[in-house]
Amino acid sequence: MFQADGYHVAVVGATGAVGQKMIETLENRNFPIQTLSLLASKRSVGKKVSYKGQEIEIKEATPEAFTGVDIALFSAGGSISKQLAKEAVVRGAVVVDNTSAFRMDENVPLVVPEVNEADIKEHNGIIANPNCSTIQMVAALEPIRKTYGLNRVIVSTYQSVSGSGTAAVEELKTQTKAFLEDKEMEANILPVKGDKHHYPIAFNALPQIDVFQENGYTFEEMKMINETKKIMHLPELEVAATCVRLPFFTAHAESVYIEIEDENVTVDQIKGLLKDAPGIVLEDDPATQTYPTPLKAQGKRDVFVGRIRKDLDRPNGFHLWVVSDNLLKGAAWNSVQIAERLVENNWLKK
Ligand code: NAP
Numbered sequence: 001m002f003q004a005d006g007y008h009v010a011v012v013g014a015t016g017a018v019g020q021k022m023i024e025t026l027e028n029r030n031f032p033i034q035t036l037s038l039l040a041s042k043r044s045v046g047k048k049v050s051y052k053g054q055e056i057e058i059k060e061a062t063p064e065a066f067t068g069v070d071i072a073l074f075s076a077g078g079s080i081s082k083q084l085a086k087e088a089v090v091r092g093a094v095v096v097d098n099t100s101a102f103r104m105d106e107n108v109p110l111v112v113p114e115v116n117e118a119d120i121k122e123h124n125g126i127i128a129n130p131n132c133s134t135i136q137m138v139a140a141l142e143p144i145r146k147t148y149g150l151n152r153v154i155v156s157t158y159q160s161v162s163g164s165g166t167a168a169v170e171e172l173k174t175q176t177k178a179f180l181e182d183k184e185m186e187a188n189i190l191p192v193k194g195d196k197h198h199y200p201i202a203f204n205a206l207p208q209i210d211v212f213q214e215n216g217y218t219f220e221e222m223k224m225i226n227e228t229k230k231i232m233h234l235p236e237l238e239v240a241a242t243c244v245r246l247p248f249f250t251a252h253a254e255s256v257y258i259e260i261e262d263e264n265v266t267v268d269q270i271k272g273l274l275k276d277a278p279g280i281v282l283e284d285d286p287a288t289q290t291y292p293t294p295l296k297a298q299g300k301r302d303v304f305v306g307r308i309r310k311d312l313d314r315p316n317g318f319h320l321w322v323v324s325d326n327l328l329k330g331a332a333w334n335s336v337q338i339a340e341r342l343v344e345n346n347w348l349k350k
């Protein structure tokens, strides 16, 4: 089960929605692990989590917990990453960070392996995992950009509650039950945990994910805008985003409008590119009502694309529907993929 020639791996936020999927993904991928440290807050110390049939006790995430760790996967929120990621790095670990803490830092690569794998090797101890909504979109757009160029992106998202953690998942369950029993729905978590105003998510749609910025966009929208330009190495790319939370549990869907450089491209040519692209599954056949949905994408590692149409007014415009499991490709799987590339390419040590 544990390999003597494997790595010392730590998962920070091991009790959370993302952390749990990280542990599952490490297990499913048979990642070469010699020791596995599962770290969370003080509240969880002593809880047990199973890995390959063995019960592992949760320990508190402290600077000393990273002694001897080779690879640390962080998903305990931005403030924990800001406190502890560098503590892990000074102790010799390479950190794959799932939070927004370092994503726009120019010394930190921001990586979706299907798009910019080579950026991993430029790391200085920390590699950032992009936001879930960004990851699935850039994975779908990269094959198109490579062949036909990309000028503009306008995206609207349809995001599940698991993106806001286990408390939001519980809140949707409780509110749904209350609503169906004609009781008052209590809202304590969404749209932003810890914020002043809360709205019910059950039977609703919330056009706010993360906090508002001065320009009127939410932080989630600005993450999509800024991260897309960085990952695709297209600082001049025009990107606009509207991010919406909806009452389903897992996977995010996106309506993506793009303008490419070439005006003579057909829908079949775009489909041909996506059909053979790494990590992408094309599910697109109006005749048989075939297209991706969040329920079908749940539990899968791929990014699913369908509903590809040419814009009716602009010859270089296309519309796509992109769906993926936010906890897998959007978080845990993308992080484990980065860890796999680190060890396969011998990029752990500089
Ligand atoms: P969650 O279900 O609420 O889990 C939060 C995790 O953080 C739990 O394991 C929790 O441990 C741990 N934690 C909280 N306070 C801590 C502390 N003081 N010290 C150590 N650990 C602490 O949230 P989630 O959905 O898994 O998300 C976790 C983080 O991952 C998010 O805040 C976000 O930054 C990132 N994330 C990234 C993506 C992405 O798109 N890449 C997607 C979702 C989330 P306890 O159980 O002990 O409280």
Ligand code: 3JM
Pocket (backbone or CB within 6 Å): 076, 077, 078, 079, 098, 099, 100, 101, 130, 131, 132, 163, 164, 223
């Ligand atoms: C997804 O520290 C926090 O408040 C976490 C907020 C958060 C983030 C983030 O900004 O790191 C919750 C859910 C993300 C993310 O992936 O960007």
